[in-house]
Amino acid sequence: MPHPSPSSLVAKAPSAVSTRTALIEGRQTARDIAADFLERVALAEPVVRAWQHLEAAQVLRQAQALDEAVPAGLLAGVPIAVKDIFDTHDMPTGYGSAVYARHRPAADADIVAALRGAGAIVAGKTVSTEFAYFSPGPTANPWDPRRTPGGSSSGSAAAVASGMVAVAFGSQTAGSLIRPASYCGVFALKPSHASVSTRGAKPFSESLDTVGWLANDADDLELVRAALGGIPFVALQAPAVAGLRLGVWRTHEWSYADASGQMSWEAGMRRLAAAGIEIVELALPQAYAPLMEVQKTVMAYEAARSLAADIAQHGEALGVHIRELAARGRTIGEAEYRAALEFTARGRHAACALLQGVDALVVPSAPGEAPLGLEATGDPVFSRVWTLLGLPSVNVPGLLGPNGMPVGLQLVGDFHSERAILALAKAIQPLLQD
Numbered sequence: 323m324p325h326p327s328p329s330s331l332v333a334k335a336p337s338a339v340s341t342r343t344a345l346i347e348g349r350q351t352a353r354d355i356a357a358d359f360l361e362r363v364a365l366a367e368p369v370v371r372a373w374q375h376l377e378a379a380q381v382l383r384q385a386q387a388l389d390e391a392v393p394a395g396l397l398a399g400v401p402i403a404v405k406d407i408f409d410t411h412d413m414p415t416g417y418g419s420a421v422y423a424r425h426r427p428a429a430d431a432d433i434v435a436a437l438r439g440a441g442a443i444v445a446g447k448t449v450s451t452e453f454a455y456f457s458p459g460p461t462a463n464p465w466d467p468r469r470t471p472g473g474s475s476s477g478s479a480a481a482v483a484s485g486m487v488a489v490a491f492g493s494q495t496a497g498s499l500i501r502p503a504s505y506c507g508v509f510a511l512k513p514s515h516a517s518v519s520t521r522g523a524k525p526f527s528e529s530l531d532t533v534g535w536l537a538n539d540a541d542d543l544e545l546v547r548a549a550l551g552g553i554p555f556v557a558l559q560a561p562a563v564a565g566l567r568l569g570v571w572r573t574h575e576w577s578y579a580d581a582s583g584q585m586s587w588e589a590g591m592r593r594l595a596a597a598g599i600e601i602v603e604l605a606l607p608q609a610y611a612p613l614m615e616v617q618k619t620v621m622a623y624e625a626a627r628s629l630a631a632d633i634a635q636h637g638e639a640l641g642v643h644i645r646e647l648a649a650r651g652r653t654i655g656e657a658e659y660r661a662a663l664e665f666t667a668r669g670r671h672a673a674c675a676l677l678q679g680v681d682a683l684v685v686p687s688a689p690g691e692a693p694l695g696l697e698a699t700g701d702p703v704f705s706r707v708w709t710l711l712g713l714p715s716v717n718v719p720g721l722l723g724p725n726g727m728p729v730g731l732q733l734v735g736d737f738h739s740e741r742a743i744l745a746l747a748k749a750i751q752p753l754l755q756d
Contacts, residue, residue, distance in 0.1 A: 326725065326726035329464055331467070332483060332484065338400045338542040338546070339557070342398050351385075352443065353385045356385035359381065359443075360382075370481070371459075372477040374406040374414075374450070384443045388441065396440050397441050404433075405454075409429060409434065418457070418459060421636045430522060433550065440549040448477030454475075455625075458697065458698065460696070463505060463692050465506065465727055469505070469692040469693060469694050469696075470505065472504070479508060479536055482506070488537060489537045490535065494512045499512045502699075506692075507728030508719055510534060510717040511543045512705075514712060515529075515532050529710075530617070530620065532709065540751070544557075558744055564598035567679070568601055568682060570591060575707075578701060586691075613707045617709065618706070620663065620710065623651045626647070629648055674737070683735075685734060689703060705732070712737070713735065716747045719751065
């Protein structure tokens with residue numbers, strides 16, 4: 323049965339790599355690039371509602387400043403969206419919460435400063451759920467505006483999927499990069515935990531909070547990684563498909579996959595195998611099945627303490643999801659928390675051992691297609707364990723479910739293997755496309 327046609331809102335912005343090249347070579351000015359960006363926003367934003375703050379004059383001022391300087395930096399002239407949990411000295415930062423509606427930070431978050439230093443146009447702030455947790459904002463999925471784009475990096479995923487920007491920044495504490503990337507049909511990189519500074523982001527759970535970014539191709543993800551790491555950019559070399567060896571695992575959470583997720587998964591595995599990739603069935607021992615619940619324990623314990631001042635000051639003005647999580651966290655004692663961290667360390671060791679001898683692990687990104695309705699953001703179940711373990715992961719788009727909505731596959735690699743799994747993502751993504 324043919325898939326329904328995607329929404330006319332689905333589009334691709336010019337890649338970050340090509341945009342930077344056009345500026346450096348003098349084929350476009352930064353003002354040209356900014357004007358094109360604002361035109362794309364005007365087309366998609368009335369329906370998608372990805373932006374919490376965007377001021378055209380501010381975008382054009384940044385572009386003018388770039389045109390008056392010698393173009394430099396790996397992200398020179400590239401408009402980049404930033405999730406509204408990262409501080410910006412020249413824009414409001416509300417952390418997705420009404421109680422911070424008037425908040426104006428004095429300084430940029432580290433990643434925002436790094437983007438500016440690399441020559442990027444910090445285009446605006448994208449919608450986040452409250453404190454990057456479950457309470458959704460107004461953003462719609464560009465593939466079907468009746469459906470959620472996922473959370474908490476909802477605005478960032480939708481801004482990329484609708485072609486407003488080539489790159490957008492988000493964060494992940496449970497599944498807030500990989501899930502919306504899957505729902506919106508874009509790439510996302512969740513790097514190794516603590517490999518990118520979180521200073522200047524709203525703290526939630528220090529053991530889990532991870533800065534990441536979304537894009538429409540793997541090379542743009544790598545360009546940003548190089549810019550943040552202060553290393554030269556070298557385009558990814560996709561490995562030969564026939565020589566790949568992938569560890570495949572439905573995970574202990576497979577029962578959470580719905581019919582669309584299971585159908586898409588099976589289709590993806592068939593396509594990878596048909597291309598000549600060696601598929602190796604792997605699994606963590608059943609003893610590590612509690613890792614998903616352990617992630618919830620660590621997150622609740624740390625969030626209750628990180629958000630204690632907000633809860634004391636604002637109380638009922640905060641969303642019910644935040645208040646319930648904090649209440650749960652306050653019931654967790656120090657001994658239970660320490661035991662959770664020790665179990666996590668053992669699980670991390672077991673997962674790294676599992677990755678030996680394969681190029682990466684392939685696991686689901688989300689339970690299936692994006693659910694209908696904007697009142698909830700879907701379930702982060704298939705990312706919780708990998709966030710807890712701190713391993714890098716990439717959402718690879720391409721598959722479509724029975725309703726014509728995207729369903730991603732998640733690649734998980736060993737610590738600091740980001741470039742390798744991005745190259746792998748570049749290799750397998752064409753195999754998944756309908």
